[in-house]
Amino acid sequence: MRLLHTMLRVADLQVSIDFYTKLMGMKLLRKSENKEYQYTLAFIGYGEETDTTVLELTYNWDKNSYQMGDAFGHIAIAVDDIYALCAFIEQHGGDVYRKPGPVKGGKSVIAFVRDPDGYAIELIERK
Incomplete structure (x- = not known):
């Protein structure tokens, strides 16, 4: 077993991709769109998904903000x-x-x- 990814919901997918790729040095590994359920996924990381844990950025088309809650740390x-x-x-x-x-x-x-x-x-x- 191994940890595959952590999913984060984001308000602006391109802004988040730019932050993680341009400032944090990750690369965009793949991106997919689901028109029926209106969301886009972007997988980013420091290596390929076959070898490393990555981040899944989820953009729900009908939502542009989220409440953070107090359970998630960092x-x-x-x-x-x-x-x-x-x-x-x-x-x-x-x-x-x-x-x-x-x-x-x-x-x-x-x-x-x-x-x-x-x-x-x-x-x-x-x-």
């Missing part, structure tokens, strides 16, 4: 240079709401960013 992504990535994200209008630095009580360097829909992403520096 997605975690390992990065090589957290300071450079956070600077890049901020330069391109992204929200780095927890600046890079050591985790409280530990040595790992982390940061938190929000995607265009407000989903939290924890960046963890791995050298």
Whole structure:
């Protein structure tokens, strides 16, 4: 068994694809549209679905906002240079709401960013 994907509902599919591909370095793996049920799916990730866990972005055509709820926490992504990535994200209008630095009580360097829909992403520096 292995984890295949995590699905996130998004308000603007192209804005979300741009965020994850242009700022977070993922690639668009595939996209499909279901006209009968009025939704579009985009699968994005750092590698192919056969080898890695990916994100499924779901855009429901009749909905352009969602309530976040309090059960979901965050997605975690390992990065090589957290300071450079956070600077890049901020330069391109992204929200780095927890600046890079050591985790409280530990040595790992982390940061938190929000995607265009407000989903939290924890960046963890791995050298």
